[in-house]
Amino acid sequence: MSVNFRLPGPTPLPPQVTAALSREMIPHRGPAFRSLYSDTLALAREVHRTSGEVLTWAATGSAGWEVAVVNLLSPGDAVLAAVNGHFGERFARVGSRFGLDVRRLDADWGDAVLPDHLRTALDHHPDVKAVFLVHNETSTGVTNPLRELAAVVRDHGALAVVDAVSSAAALPVEVDNWGIDFVMSGSQKAWMCPPGLLIVAAGERAWAAHERSTFPRFFWDMTEARNSARQGMTPTTPPLSLIFAFQAALGMILEEGIENVWNRHHRLAAMTREGIAAAGLQLFARTGYESDTVTAFIPPVDVAATDLLAMLRRDYGVEAQGGQAHLADRIIRVGHMGWVHEPEMRQAVSAIANACSRLAENGRVEDEGRVSLGTPGRVTA
Ligand SMILES: Cc1ncc(COP(=O)(O)O)c(C=O)c1O
Structure with a gap:
């Protein structure tokens, strides 16, 4: 009996991706890699609908929460975490672990985070610098209305920091049009790849916040990642097989449209x-x-x-x-x-x-x- 693999991630791999995964290694500091990585990031920008930066790390989706916190904020900063499930809960917890002043907007699990509720919460917490949003709550099968939520966050002048782990490349996520400042996802969901690649898109306001952020960071430093990416490189050894796979998957996504x-x-x-x-x-x-x-x-x-x-x-x-x-x-x-x-x-x-x-x-x-x-x-x- 063949297996019908219907987990909400990891997801099945298409043959093009498994073929890419079996490719031999290439020198990660040579021209072939530079061209591969530059091409891959350009394709990823297209799927995210952004002309801004897309970066990757060898990591799973959870690392994206930490990348956001240590790059965009500083200890003691007030943030609002919208929580309507297990992943929103975890995102909030990461903020607390790093010493942010985490305020919460809770909705029942199974319910959605609604723009009016968010507006009211932001009116009560005018000092928050960022709002943590989970686009698609994988734990409950709920999609929060991201476009409308991001608009409310923007009106307020805070950063819209979005977990799109189980939505990117499956549900509309238009980074530039919707004014999303930071969005992260993981390769093992709709990207049709094995687990292990974290994908982040950051807009201009995120980069400005990054300049002000005082958290110590090394592996997750967005400046390092951007400086390397501009030369088609990564600051540390790239997960080559995952990048081969990601490039193949992006090609399929864009071919389908x-x-x-x-x-x-x-x-x-x-x-x-x-x-x-x-x-x-x-x-x-x-x-x-x-x-x-x-x-x-x-x-x-x-x-x-x-x-x-x-x-x-x-x-x-x-x-x-x-x-x-x-x-x-x-x-x-x-x-x-x-x-x-x-x-x-x-x-x-x-x-x-x-x-x-x-x-x-x-x-x-x-x-x-x-x-x-x-x-x-x-x-x-
Ligand atoms: C919405 C959401 N955020 C974050 C994560 C964490 O990702 P990972 O398990 O790849 O660290 C998941 C995993 O399922 C998820 O669905």
Whole structure:
């Protein structure tokens, strides 16, 4: 049975990417690398829709939070963290660890961060220098309305610092048009690459804030990365295979057309949600804010999330994922980002519907058994 890999990251690798990954090493200080890296960054700028700087580091997405903090802010700076899930929570925690004065705007997990709420929060906290936003909350399958949120942040004069780990290259993210100051993502999501490459786009206001920032930094220093990138280089040994892979993936994305890529994700997500709802399952995300890269749903009553995940894997070859933190046993998450097309999603949705109805049926049979044995009157009757 072939595996239908439906995690919300890492995601399946297209053949072009696996081929790139098997390339031999090249001298990382020679002309071939310079040309490869310059080309890769130019393609990445196109996908981010920015004429500003795009930089990479050998790291996973979480490092992007730290890159933002140590490059754009200084100890004691006030920031506002918009939190409606596990990743927003972590972003806020990174700020606190570095001694920022972190104020919070919380929304329920499963709900979205709304522009009006953000405006009110900023009115209450006029001193915040940056707002931490998670575009797509992978933990709940919610997409926050980034364009509108970024506009509110800009009106206020703060920096819009965005985690786009599970949205970049799948959902519209227009860095320049939307006035986003800093956006980061990780290679293992819609970029269709293995984990290990952090991608950051920074605009002019971010560079101005960087000039004022007093945090110590070495590996994550944006100036070092920019100076090297301008010569087609990285300050330390680059993760060559990941950059080969990233270049191949960017080529595929631009060949399909970034808007077509966004539309494909939109279509597949709608299809997934319809199929899941048609199976009588409840979607977790607030209506209107459901993510086009990951769908979260609540398993039927009496069906344990772990049993459902195990059956999907064993009987249908579908690798999905449970929830995180307090949602660990309460929701199932199905990824549809990156290298994904209709047949995989049809199979996944039909597997979910079948597995849920089989497990619910088993549950009923077991329940009936328990009731008849466990009711004293009946046992003695
Ligand atoms: C929205 C979001 N932010 C940050 C991260 C952390 O990325 P990583 O696990 O690559 O460090 C993830 C990972 O799933 C994520 O989905």
